[in-house]
Amino acid sequence: xxxxxxxxxxxxxxxxxxxxxxxxxxxxxxxxxxxxxxxxxxxxxxxxxxxxxxxxxxxxxxxxxxxxxxxxxxxxxxxxxxxxxxxxxxxxxxxxxxxxxxxxxxxxxxxxxxxxxxxxxxxxxxxxxxxxxxxxxxxxxxxxxxxxxxxxxxxxxxxxxxxxxxxxxxxxxxxxxxxxxxxxxxxxxxxxxxxxxxxxxxxxxxxxxxxxxxxxxxxxxxxxxxxxxxxxxxxxxxxxxxxxxxxxxxxxxxxxxxxxxxxxxxxxxxxxxxxxxxxxxxxxxxxxxxxxxxxxxxxxxxxx
Amino acid sequence: xxxxxxxxxxxxxxxxxxxxxxxxxxxxxxxxxxxxxxxxxxxxxxxxxxxxxxxxxxxxxxxxxxxxxxxxxxxxxxxxxxxxxxxxxxxxxxxxxxxxxxxxxxxxxxxxxxxxxxxxxxxxxxxxxxxxxxxxxxxxxxxxxxxxxxxxxxxxxxxxxxxxxxxxxxxxxxxxxxxxxxxxxxxxxxxxxxxxxxxxxxxxxxxxxxxxxxxxxxxxxxxxxxxxxxxxxxxxxxxxxxxxxxxxxxxxxxxxxxxxxxxx
Amino acid sequence: xxxxxxxxxxxxxxxxxxxxxxxxxxxxxxxxxxxxxxxxxxxxxxxxxxxxxxxxxxxxxxxxxxxxxxxxxxxxxxxxxxxxxxxxxxxxxxxxxxxxxxxxxxxxxxxxxxxxxxxxxxxxxxxxxxxxxxxxxxxxxxxxxxxxxxxxxxxxxxxxxxxxxxxxxxxxxxxxxxxxxxxxxxxxxxxxxxxxxxxxxxxxxxxxxxxxxxxxxxxxxxxxxxxxxxxxxxxxxxxxxxxxxxxxxxxxxxxxxxxxxxxxxxxxxxxxxxxxxxxxxxxxxxxxxxxxxxxxxxxxxxxxxxxxxxxxxxxxxxxxxxxxxxxxxxxxxxxxxxxxxxxxxxxxxxxxxxxxx
Numbered sequence: 001x002x003x004x005x006x007x008x009x010x011x012x013x014x015x016x017x018x019x020x021x022x023x024x025x026x027x028x029x030x031x032x033x034x035x036x037x038x039x040x041x042x043x044x045x046x047x048x049x050x051x052x053x054x055x056x057x058x059x060x061x062x063x064x065x066x067x068x069x070x071x072x073x074x075x076x077x078x079x080x081x082x083x084x085x086x087x088x089x090x091x092x093x094x095x096x097x098x099x100x101x102x103x104x105x106x107x108x109x110x111x112x113x114x115x116x117x118x119x120x121x122x123x124x125x126x127x128x129x130x131x132x133x134x135x136x137x138x139x140x141x142x143x144x145x146x147x148x149x150x151x152x153x154x155x156x157x158x159x160x161x162x163x164x165x166x167x168x169x170x171x172x173x174x175x176x177x178x179x180x181x182x183x184x185x186x187x188x189x190x191x192x193x194x195x196x197x198x199x200x201x202x203x204x205x206x207x208x209x210x211x212x213x214x215x216x217x218x219x220x221x222x223x224x225x226x227x228x229x230x231x232x233x234x235x236x237x238x239x240x241x242x243x244x245x246x247x248x249x250x251x252x253x254x255x256x257x258x259x260x261x262x263x264x265x266x267x268x269x270x271x272x273x274x275x276x277x278x279x280x281x282x283x284x285x286x287x288x289x290x291x292x293x294x295x296x297x298x299x300x301x302x303x304x
Numbered sequence: 305x306x307x308x309x310x311x312x313x314x315x316x317x318x319x320x321x322x323x324x325x326x327x328x329x330x331x332x333x334x335x336x337x338x339x340x341x342x343x344x345x346x347x348x349x350x351x352x353x354x355x356x357x358x359x360x361x362x363x364x365x366x367x368x369x370x371x372x373x374x375x376x377x378x379x380x381x382x383x384x385x386x387x388x389x390x391x392x393x394x395x396x397x398x399x400x401x402x403x404x405x406x407x408x409x410x411x412x413x414x415x416x417x418x419x420x421x422x423x424x425x426x427x428x429x430x431x432x433x434x435x436x437x438x439x440x441x442x443x444x445x446x447x448x449x450x451x452x453x454x455x456x457x458x459x460x461x462x463x464x465x466x467x468x469x470x471x472x473x474x475x476x477x478x479x480x481x482x483x484x485x486x487x488x489x490x491x492x493x494x495x496x497x498x499x500x501x502x503x504x505x506x507x508x509x510x511x512x513x514x515x516x517x518x519x520x521x522x523x524x525x526x527x528x529x530x531x532x533x534x535x536x537x538x539x540x541x542x543x544x545x546x547x548x549x550x551x552x553x554x555x556x557x558x559x560x561x562x563x564x565x566x567x568x
Numbered sequence: 569x570x571x572x573x574x575x576x577x578x579x580x581x582x583x584x585x586x587x588x589x590x591x592x593x594x595x596x597x598x599x600x601x602x603x604x605x606x607x608x609x610x611x612x613x614x615x616x617x618x619x620x621x622x623x624x625x626x627x628x629x630x631x632x633x634x635x636x637x638x639x640x641x642x643x644x645x646x647x648x649x650x651x652x653x654x655x656x657x658x659x660x661x662x663x664x665x666x667x668x669x670x671x672x673x674x675x676x677x678x679x680x681x682x683x684x685x686x687x688x689x690x691x692x693x694x695x696x697x698x699x700x701x702x703x704x705x706x707x708x709x710x711x712x713x714x715x716x717x718x719x720x721x722x723x724x725x726x727x728x729x730x731x732x733x734x735x736x737x738x739x740x741x742x743x744x745x746x747x748x749x750x751x752x753x754x755x756x757x758x759x760x761x762x763x764x765x766x767x768x769x770x771x772x773x774x775x776x777x778x779x780x781x782x783x784x785x786x787x788x789x790x791x792x793x794x795x796x797x798x799x800x801x802x803x804x805x806x807x808x809x810x811x812x813x814x815x816x817x818x819x820x821x822x823x824x825x826x827x828x829x830x831x832x833x834x835x836x837x838x839x840x841x842x843x844x845x846x847x848x849x850x851x852x853x854x855x856x857x858x859x860x861x862x863x864x865x866x867x868x869x870x871x872x873x874x875x876x877x878x879x880x881x882x883x884x885x886x887x888x889x890x891x892x893x894x895x896x897x898x899x900x901x902x903x904x905x906x907x908x909x910x911x912x913x914x915x916x917x918x919x920x921x922x923x924x925x
Contacts, residue, residue, distance in 0.1 A: 011476055012394055016403075019386045019447075023406040026444035030421030033428055047427045106316030113310060114317075122317070124556060129324050131498070132548045133505050135522050135529075136541035140327035143334065143343050143533045150330065150343055183324065203617050204650035206637040208664030208715065215638075216309050218663075222654045234412060241414020243508055248529060258416045265420065265512070275424070278417045289412070 031282075038275035039068035042268075049271050072276035082277070085255040086284070092171065092246075092256065093239035096178040097186075097232050103179060104186035104231065109220075111187070112194035119195070126191075130184040138177050138248050145173050145249070169251025177245040182238075186231040193227030194220070233292045237285050257281060328545060335538035343533070352539035359536070365524035369504050372435055372520060376442035377499035383443070384450025384495055385488075389480075391451070392458040411448045418445055419512035426513060433515030441513040442503040449502060450495035457491030458484075497555045501548055569614070569719060569751070574623030576609050583609040585775040586623065591719075591753065596745050598766035599755045602798060606775040607755045611721055614753065615644045627718060638667070642719040647727055649708035651696040657707050658683070658692040664715040682710040685744075702733050709741075713748070722754035726761055738765050759799045763787065771795050788848075793923045796846045801881070803852070803892045805829065805845040809922060811836070818922065820845050825887030829864050832917040839922040849881065849894040851919035855912040856904050862914035866891070870909045884911060 040049040051067040054060060076082040111122045129137065144150045145168040152164040167173055197220065205215035241258040250256070257277060264274040335353075339346025356362060387407045391400065410418055422441040423433075431437055465487070469479035507522040514520065521540075528537055571589040575582065584606040591597055599607040612618045614625060616637035624633045632640055643664070651660050658679050665675045683689045686706035696704055705725065712720055725741065726734045742765045745752045756762050762769050763783040771779045771786060779791040790796035793804065807822040812830060818839050820829040833839035853862065868886035877897070882905070884891045891913060895905075905911060 008476065012390075012397075015386050015394075016390050019383045019390070019407070020403065022383050022444075022447070023403070026422065026425070026440065027406050027410065030425040033424040034417075034421045037424055103316070103320060106313045107320040109309070110313035110317035113313060124553075125321055125324075128549055128552050129328065131501050131552045132328070132545045133522070133541065135505065135507055135525060136331065136537075136544055137327065139525075139529050139533070139537060139541060140331040142529070143538075144327060144330065146343075146533070148341075148343060153343065180323070180327070183320070198648065198650065200646050200648050200650035201652060203615075203637065204644075204646055204652070204711075205663070206617075207615060207640075207644045208711070209638050209667030210663075211636075211638050213309060214667070219652060237412045238414050241416050243416055244526075258414055261416045261420065262508075271424070274420055278420050281414060281417060285414070 034275045034278050036068070037272055038072055038279045039070065040272045041071070042270045042272050047271070048269050072272050073280070076273065076276055076280065081255070082257075082260065085257045085260045086280070088255055089240045089242075089257040090284070092174060092178075092254075093236050093242075096175055096182070096239055097236045099175060099179050100182055100186040100235050101228065101232060104183060105190055105224075105228070107183075108187045108190035108194055108227075111191050112197075123191075126184050126187055134181055135244060138181060138245055141173070141177055141180065141249060142168060145176070168249060169253070171250070171254060173249040173251075174246055174254060174256075177249045178235075178239055178242065181245065182235040185234040189230040189234065190224055190227040193224045197223055229292050233288055236288060240285060241281055331538055332542045332545065335535065335542040337535060337538075340535065352535045353543075355536060356539055356543075361519075362521070362524055362536075362540070365519045365521045368435060368518055369521040372438050372442060372510075373500045373503040376439045376446065376503045377496050379439070379443035380446040380450045380499040381492060381496045383447045384452075384499075385454050385492060387447070387451040388455035388458055392455055407451050408448045410445050411452070415445075415506070415508040416512075419509040422509065423512040433513060434518040437513045437515070438510050438518060438520065441509050442499075442506060445506070445509055446499035446502045450499050453495040453498060454488060454491045457488045461487055494555050497551060501551070504544075504548075569628075570626040571610075571614070572624045572626065574610070574613060574620045574625060576606070576613060576618060577621045582775050584613070584620075587772075587775075587777045589770060589777060589780065591751060592768075594749050594751055595767045596742065596752045596765060597754070598762040598769045599753065599772060600759060600762040600766075600769050600799070601757065601772035601778075603757055605772040607757075607772045608723060610772070611644075611723055611753065611755045614719075615642065615721055616640050641717060642721060643712040643715055643717040644721040644723065645708045645712045645725055647724040649696075649704050649728075651704060651707055651711070653696055656693050656695060657688060657699070660696070660707055661711045661714050664711065668715065678714055682714050685713070686710045701728055701730075702737070705729065705737065709744075713750075717750070719751045719753065722752060724755055724757070726756070726758070734761070741765065763799075771798065773798070790846070790921070790923065793844055793846065793925050796921070796923055801849050801892055801894075802846045803849065803890070805847075805889060805920075806843060807845065809840050809842060809845075811840065817917070820920070820922070822887075822889065825889060827866060827887055827889075829915070829920060830917045831920045831922060833922055842922040842924055844923055844925070846921045846923055847891075847915050847919055849892040851915060852891065852893045853914045854882065854884075854893050854895060854905070855914070856909065858912050859914065862912075863917055864915045864920075866913045868911060868913060870905060870907050870911055873905075873907055882911075884913060886913065 037049055040051065042048060043050045051064050053064050056063065107126075111119060111126070114122055142149070146152075147164045147166065147168070149168070151167065152161070155161045156164065167176075201219050201223070202215050205219050206212070210218060241261075242256060243258040243262050246254050246256040246259050247262075261274050261277045261281075264270045264277065334343065334345075336348050336350065337345055338349035338351070384407075387403065390397075391404055391407075394400070419441070422437075422444060426433060426437045426440075465483055466479050469483045470476060474482065505522060506520075507526050510520045510523055511526075514523065525537060525540060528534060569591040571587055571591075573586045573588055574584060575586055576584040587606075587610060599610060601607045609618060613620050616632075616635060620633060624631055626632065627641070652663065655663065661679045661682050662675050665678055670678070679692070680689075683692055686709055688703060688706055688710070691699065691703065691707075696707065699707065705728070709725075712722075726737060729737060738761060741752075754762075754765070763786075766783060768781060769779075769783055769786050770777055773792070773794045779786055779795045781789075786795065787800055790799065796802045797804070805820070805822050805827075807820050807829075809818050809820045809831070811817070812819040814832075816832050816834070816836055818831040818833045818836060820831050821827070822829065829845060831839070831845060855862075858867075859865070866886045868884040868891060870882055871885045871890065872883040874881040874883075875897075876894075879894045879896050882893045882895060884893055893913060
């Protein structure tokens with residue numbers, strides 16, 4: 001670590017101070033605020049929660065803390081609506097992650113094994129849509145999936161169905177939307193790991209008697225595990241809190257927790273409940289994240 | 305691709321790209337459809353595009369989005385560069401993991417949570433909601449992406465170039481300005497472009513942190529979408545897709561060019 | 569194993585061109601040549617990773633040219649070792665045995681045998697990244713040997729080792745090969761390695777087999793100029809040959825210098841057509857005073873002296889030709905030749921070889 005000496009103390013502080021202040025102000029403090037407001041009560045006022053800190057120094061702060069409670073959590077955990085929204089979100093995110101893995105893995109593999117001259121083009125083809133409007137791309141599916149949409153028109157014209165299928169406003173539509181929107185996040189980490197894999201390992205497996213499919217299963221797959229884990233997490237976590245996709249494609253019956261939070265906030269103006277939902281989401285989501293970190297460090301160790 | 309696995313992967317790749325691009329192609333196609341019923345072909349027209357120019361609410365929202373995008377992307381790029389630099393060049397300093405966690409967590413964090421937390425902050429410090437709050441929120445949410453892109457570039461280039469500059473008598477700051485900065489310039493440009501498009505695209509965070517009169521383009525489009533498909537949205541979407549694609553291609557070419565310059 | 573007229577083209581480039589090679593049972597054969605000469609491509613065709621563009625490969629009389637690598641009864645030790653990073657040392661060694669469907673107990677026994685063979689008994693449960701470079705190399709060797717291959721292919725087996733370890737490993741590997749009685753084919757660009765380990769060396773140059781022979785044959789009687797240049801050190805005189813007095817004598821006039829060398833050729837008719845005469849540095853005698861009665865006497869000036877421990881290499885300028893001469897270093901020897909000294913060189917007529925290009 002002699003290299004760190006090439007930057008002086010003053011330089012290091014000058015580089016570190018602005019982003020640290022920025023991130024503490026716009027990431028850490030907001031989180032503490034969520035936690036604090038999740039322990040408050042909803043009131044008809046501006047801002048719409050109580051108790052407020054009304055001065056009084058330490059004593060005032062103590063009084064405030066004394067008035068906070070876990071009531072919102074108790075409500076959420078005992079209310080079937082929230083609980084089922086949580087479970088539905090986890091289930092949908094889980095199934096979507098699995099679907100993404102099944103679709104994304106072969107694509108990542110195909111990209112990694114394509115000719116070297118072709119790879120940058122495939123990579124660009126994968127990345128470009130991710131840059132273009134998420135909202136617009138989800139919207140494009142409405143026209144395809146709706147009752148008089150393109151899929152139904154095509155199936156009716158071919159005589160395969162007698163009446164339009166209901167796809168829009170079902171869970172199937174959510175899965176399509178999630179897979180569509182999150183595909184690059186699954187493909188790219190897996191691709192990165194597969195492309196970096198030493199081809200000699202597969203040759204060694206073949207040399208020792210393993211036919212191609214077995215080399216794939218015994219060497220390629222286990223060694224791609226860090227990429228698979230990263231990809232799964234990168235899609236699972238945001239998917240649990242997804243709002244746009246269930247809102248536009250899922251119809252009113254599908255209750256997902258991100259949408260629930262949105263409607264508590266905008267519909268009911270119940271900020272404390274919305275905050276409590278957010279805190280619970282973070283708690284639920286932090287577990288897989290920590291798991292990934294452990295897997296990743298183990299994977300790195302194995303690949304060193 | 306002679307054996308079975310290769311064939312499966314090859315077909316998956318082709319089908320996957322069809323899946324990715326078909327909806328976009330259809331969106332563009334039907335933006336030229338001369339029929340109110342978006343999915344029934346009624347002949348070619350460009351009238352929806354002409355109509356956009358007269359839609360003042362939409363144009364105003366687009367202008368808001370552009371301003372917010374430029375400002376927030378600039379802040380995010382500066383912060384992202386500093387973070388990437390600290391993570392890549394300062395060794396294993398105390399709090400390194402914490403800094404990385406703070407910077408990168410918003411990448412995976414569900415947007416509703418980030419959005420709500422930032423709103424609560426703005427309310428707590430009594431900051432009037434409007435273009436400024438959206439800008440700050442977008443900067444906070446895109447900084448991690450910028451840091452990731454610049455960090456990858458910093459990790460990829462030969463550290464000894466900086467050391468050579470210092471060895472030849474340049475103090476660290478000068479070495480950074482004359483050697484490091486030009487080499488990571490393409491990544492900084494790419495980071496800015498990504499932060500800008502993410503801001504331009506964001507619905508959830510903007511909805512939480514905007515106030516009256518600061519409606520952004522995605523918010524405007526979203527409120528129209530909730531009423532169902534309409535040819536105007538197809539036209540807006542087509543424009544966004546084309547502009548962003550052109551920008552991404554330009555950025556890719558710039559990045560490639562920079563890489564070659566960096567290697568040579 | 570027999571390699572018959574095997575070629576390999578990558579696009580317009582011929583990496584290997586019509587190579588014929590018979591490999592004897594139990595021999596240690598070294599494919600030697602500079603990088604890009606096709607030796608690795610040839611080895612990879614034997615393992616089955618590359619398909620020849622032409623020619624056939626036979627093993628025990630059976631044509632295995634179209635056999636995929638996982639069905640060939642030979643194993644390879646990779647230059648990078650290609651140890652599976654997610655498996656233990658024992659797991660790596662057992663990999664090939666499991667593919668044969670060997671029962672568990674037999675696998676355990678064989679793995680233990682192999683670990684003992686390469687002296688890594690204590691490392692069975694380690695992961696490759698926890699081993700030193702030398703230990704990894706031995707795991708790679710054990711893994712390749714575990715399946716009792718008909719033939720072991722070794723791709724630059726010493727490339728990743730430092731010099732000291734490389735020498736020890738050469739001795740060990742040679743001893744191991746002799747003890748197991750296995751056929752080894754190794755690829756290397758290091759002539760010392762090839763000469764100290766191999767029973768026969770196949771020198772490759774530009775995709776072709778330039779010479780095949782025992783190490784001393786290849787060194788002392790190189791078949792072409794390229795071989796002479798690649799293996800060992802040599803001075804090359806350019807000039808023209810004409811018939812001399814005796815039946816085998818050739819008179820060689822060096823271009824651009826008043827110098828005529830007497831050469832004894834084994835095949836005079838062939839030698840007369842050749843334009844290059846080659847001498848090994850240890851076969852050139854050096855005198856600090858003009859000697860009497862020495863053949864091919866030349867006067868020159870010492871341009872440079874390179875100290876090499878057991879010997880010195882002197883570069884002597886003789887009428888513009890840079891002649892390379894080695895002199896052994898002995899304790900107490902008088903140092904009377906310095907840079908700039910005038911010296912006399914002499915080469916025996918049978919120590920000069922006329923070689924085709």
